[in-house]
Amino acid sequence: MCSLSFFSLFLSSTFIFVLGVYYLMIDYSVFIEWELFNLNGSMVVMTLILDWMSLIFMSFVMYISSLVIYYxxxxxxxxxxxxxxxxxxxxxxxxxxxxxxxxxxxxxLLGWDGLGLVSYCLVIYYQNVKSYGAGMLTALSNRIGDVSILICIAWMLNFGSWNYIYYYNFISSSFEMSVITMLIILAAMTSSAQIPFSSWLPAAMAAPTPVSALVHSSTLVTAGVYLLIRFSPMLVTYNYGWFLLLVGCLTMFMAGLGANFEFDLKKIIALSTLSQLGLMMSILAMGYPGLAFFHLLTHALFKALLFMCAGSMIHNLNDSQDIRFMGSIVNFMPLTSVCFNVSSLSLCGMPFLAGFYSKDLILEMVCLSWVNCLIFFLYFFSTGLTASYSFRLFYYSMSGDNNFYSSFSFDDKGYYISFGMIGLLFVAVFGGSFLSWLIFPIPYMISLPYYLKFLTIFVVVLGSYLGYLISSVGFSDELFSLKMLSSVSFIGSMWFMPFLSTNLISYLPLKFGYYSSKSLDYGWGELFGGQGLYSLFIYMLDYIQFWYDSNFKLYLLSFIFWMFILVMLFFL
Known part of the structure; x- marks a missing residue:
């Protein structure tokens, strides 16, 4: 079934990509709509929009999925x-x-709910306690976005249609659309794991590594960014960009810091995904949806490759994910090491790899735009942190001595794994330039001073050196992590967000639901509801039966007495 799925998805991806490029060249879109049923003047319709953006993104999803399934x-x-x-x-x-x-x-909502429910099934795939906890955190975090979209659907009944594409131009200052935009931003923040919903993203690493490669490159986490790209005209109209810009920059900063103190290979890559999502959100909030979409596509290519390489290492190292147990992998797995380093360099923005074309353009647009010192600092410091944790990962896994079991050997002989990685290696190298020529046929002219033009390169080099310094301290008495344990615990645990998220989910809604159910549903509700009525009827039947059994005359007298009282009350 793997081979059949691979060929089907690969051929579909090729056809859809060619169609998307054709639509881009002739500036053409297809809008398909058919009515399912009518409700109070609002048509419930199934609609599809086939424009260059949706087709190219769909082709990327299918291409990465085909290689992930083959892998x-x-x-x-x-x-x-x-x-x-x-x-x-x-x-x-x-x-x-x-x-x-x-x-x-x-x-x-159909697709959104499908992503949420199927992601829960994939996160709990290995069926242990840790996976169940991670799956529940993922599902409950994403349910917030579902509720937001449901409220939007209810609110948009006022407009007579749920096609948001109709409302871009003629609704400029309505209160309803501002509320809908706020709810869409909330939904996008939960799906793309922005602060304060970030803790589910590293927890979702409990899923199998091929699933992580798919989720973190082009599907679940990018759904929120893609939705906001579609809603981007409303962000400008209602001026919510400043909030999204701050949240995105803080997420980028927090994830970059956390990755420098993490030792789980998959969690480091997950935090790098979180950092890149913050970058996409922040540049989108500044009013550049095209740039955000461009980075979304290039990020999907090198991040899927990075996860595949990590999966190959984990698979060969007997399911060990701790980078401290690695070392000298380049001697045993040269192909995996080449792919891993190419994707890491692409993530850092190495010139002429896929990530460079989008990241460098984004940072130059930040230099060109009107942003304050805090946002400027967060952008460039987070870029340095990206280089830092990438170099740290390289140092631990590729250089030094092999710290794994002495009698254990591993190699690159897995045909399917190697084919999947090579399929993504070429697009991780050439995909950025090819996409930039397609999406921006007329290049951006960005004129910057000499020091700003070289600031990006300087920050990346400085960040790499910082990563080397962090890595090469060694396990001595002077270890920074032991001397500053409280600070390192705070930074390395994503500013305590996982603890807050799990405790808030566990102790506030779930405990409140338990006690409410216990006191209301099983308590007062039973007392005044079914059980109470049942007890009252039993008591009345016992009382009447007592009189009937004791004396028929007394029963008759009491019956006449009560009938007399009722008649008197009726006539009075």
Whole structure:
């Protein structure tokens, strides 16, 4: 089933990409709509929008998915029910497809809910306590976004249609649309794990690594960014950009700091995803949706490759994820090491790799724009942190001595894993330039002073050196982590957000629900409801039966007495 799914998705991706490029060249869109039923003057319709943006994004999702499924043939070889895993992944891709091509909030909710529910199934795939906890945190965090979209659907009944694409131009200052925009921003923040909803993203690493490669590159986490790109005219209209800009920059800063103190390989890459999502959100908030979309596509390419390389290492190292147990992997797994370093350099913005074309353009637009000192500092400091944790990861995994078991050998001989990585290696190198020529056929002219033009390169080099210094301290008495334990615990645990999220979810809503159910549903509700009425009727029947059994005359007298009282009351 893996091979069939791979070929189907790969061919579909190629066809859709060619169609998307054609639509981009001739500036053409197709809008398909058919009515399902009518409710109070509001048509419930199924709508599809096929423009260059949706088609190119869909082709990228399918291309990465095809290689991930092919890669899973080797990685998940010990899985007893492989077809079940492939079907769940295909359901995930289908849900993302619904979200991408929908300009209608009801069909968006269909895809959004599908992503949430299927991601829960994938996170708890290994069925242990840690996976269940991570799955519940992921599901409950994303339910906030579902509720926001449901409220938007209810509110948009006022307009007679759920096609948000109709409301860009003629609703300029209505209160309803400002509320809807706020709710859409909330939904996007939960899906794309912005502060304060960031804790579910590293927790979702409990899923199998091929799933992580898919989730963190082009599906679940990018759904919120993509939705806001579609709603970007409303961000400008209602001036919510400043809030999203601050949240995005803080998320980028927090994730970059946290990744420098993390030792779990998959969590470091997850935090790098969080950092890049903050970058996309912040540049989108500044009014550049095209740039945000460009970085979304290039990030999908190198991040999927980075996760595949990490999965290859974990698979060969007997499922060990601690980078302190790695070292000299380049001697044993040269192909994986090449792919890993290319994707890491692309993440840092190495010139002429995929990430460079989007990241460098974004940072130069920040230099050119009117931003305050805090935002400027957060942008460039976070870029330095990206280089820092990437170099730290390289130092721990590639250089030095091999710290794994002495009698354990590993190599690059997995055919399916190698094919999946090579398929993404070429697009991680050439994809950025190709996309920049497509999306920006007339290049941006950015005129900056000499020191600002070289600031990006300087920050990346300085960040790499900082990563080297952090890594090479060693396990001595002077270790920074031991001397500053409280600060390192705060920074390394994402500013205590996982503890706050789990405690808030556990102790506030769930405990409140438990005590409410106990006191209301099983308490007062039973006393004055079904059980109370049942007890009252039993008591009355026992009372009447007592009189009946004791003396028929007394029963008759009492009956006449009560009838007399009723008659008197009736006539009075």
């Amino acid at each position: 899973s043939e080797d990685y998940m070889s010990g899985e007893k029910n492989m077809n079940r895993f492939i079907i769940i992944v295909l359901m995930f891709i289908l849900s993302m497809g619904f979200l991408i091509i929908s300009p209608n909030l009801i069909s968006i």
